[in-house]
Amino acid sequence: MKRDVFQAIADPTRRAIIALVALQAMTPNALAEHFSTTRQAVSKHLRIITECELLTPEQRGREIYYRLEIDKMKEIDEWLEQYRQIWETRFEQLGEVLDVMKKEKEKGDK
Amino acid sequence: MEFVVNKEAKTVEITKDFDAPRDLVWDAYTKPELLDKWWAPKPLTSRTTAMDFEVGGRRFYAMVMPDGQERWAVQKYTSITPKSNFKFFNAFSDENENLQLPGSDWDFNFTESGDKTTVHVAIYNESLERMERIMADGGFQKGTEAQLQNLEELLNKLSQQKGRASE
Numbered sequence: 383m384k385r386d387v388f389q390a391i392a393d394p395t396r397r398a399i400i401a402l403v404a405l406q407a408m409t410p411n412a413l414a415e416h417f418s419t420t421r422q423a424v425s426k427h428l429r430i431i432t433e434c435e436l437l438t439p440e441q442r443g444r445e446i447y448y449r450l451e452i453d454k455m456k457e458i459d460e461w462l463e464q465y466r467q468i469w470e471t472r473f474e475q476l477g478e479v480l481d482v483m484k485k486e487k488e489k490g491d492k
Numbered sequence: 493m494e495f496v497v498n499k500e501a502k503t504v505e506i507t508k509d510f511d512a513p514r515d516l517v518w519d520a521y522t523k524p525e526l527l528d529k530w531w532a533p534k535p536l537t538s539r540t541t542a543m544d545f546e547v548g549g550r551r552f553y554a555m556v557m558p559d560g561q562e563r564w565a566v567q568k569y570t571s572i573t574p575k576s577n578f579k580f581f582n583a584f585s586d587e588n589e590n591l592q593l594p595g596s597d598w599d600f601n602f603t604e605s606g607d608k609t610t611v612h613v614a615i616y617n618e619s620l621e622r623m624e625r626i627m628a629d630g631g632f633q634k635g636t637e638a639q640l641q642n643l644e645e646l647l648n649k650l651s652q653q654k655g656r657a658s659e
Binding site: 465466467468469470471472473475476477478479480481483484487 | 493495506508510511512513516517519526529530531532533611
């Protein structure tokens with residue numbers, strides 16, 4: 383199955399990695415120092431996040447630096463926006479229904 | 493409209509003011525013929541086939557897509573305090589009311605101040621799957637449904653980054 387951005391943020395360690403890399407591009411070794419897990423575990427997370435296209439490895443001299451793909455993060459916001467939009471539409475409709483109800487009630491009160 | 497995603501509580505909370513007295517808003521939420529006028533976001537329509545608004549009762553309805561496809565759901569009322577609060581357990585079902593679990597718990601609060609009524613909706617999902625079901629309940633088009641994989645993960649992310657997305 384193709385990975386997507388939501389898998390990248392599914393795990394607390396991966397979210398922490400993303401938060402760190404968001405500040406500056408980092409090497410796997412530098413990242414691993416922030417975690418009590420093994421270096422292999424950190425590497426595995428890096429691989430997954432990279433497959434999700436949220437991180438890009440960059441060769442700089444002898445080191446590999448991981449860089450955050452900010453645009454990919456926007457997918458999360460866009461996705462949430464759709465859900466918010468549903469409620470906007472729903473409540474707009476409710477507002478219209480209430481307007482009609484109010485008018486009918488005023489008629490009935492006369 | 494305020495739209496808040498809360499990771500710790502595993503909820504989505506939506507708050508909205510309406511320029512209408514509380515008894516009208518309450519009716520709009522608790523009478524099937526009124527619910528059907530607004531519950532489904534366009535272009536979907538809502539069709540309630542059975543509803544008994546009482547604790548232990550339920551609303552059985554379909555979201556009808558523009559192409560005529562139906563998606564059934566059951567909302568079982570678990571608590572009712574007239575004019576101020578009600579709760580239901582929401583789950584998708586087939587056309588014979590066989591539930592497709594898991595579902596989600598919804599909590600509606602109505603408060604009146606002056607000419608306005610504030611509606612507060614809290615949707616609680618124990619699991620990612622439940623969240624997906626709610627999302628699907630919104631009637632997303634097929635193309636976007638593929639994207640709706642992991643709201644729980646999104647909740648985690650959002651709560652970390654900003655925790656709050658309001659207009």
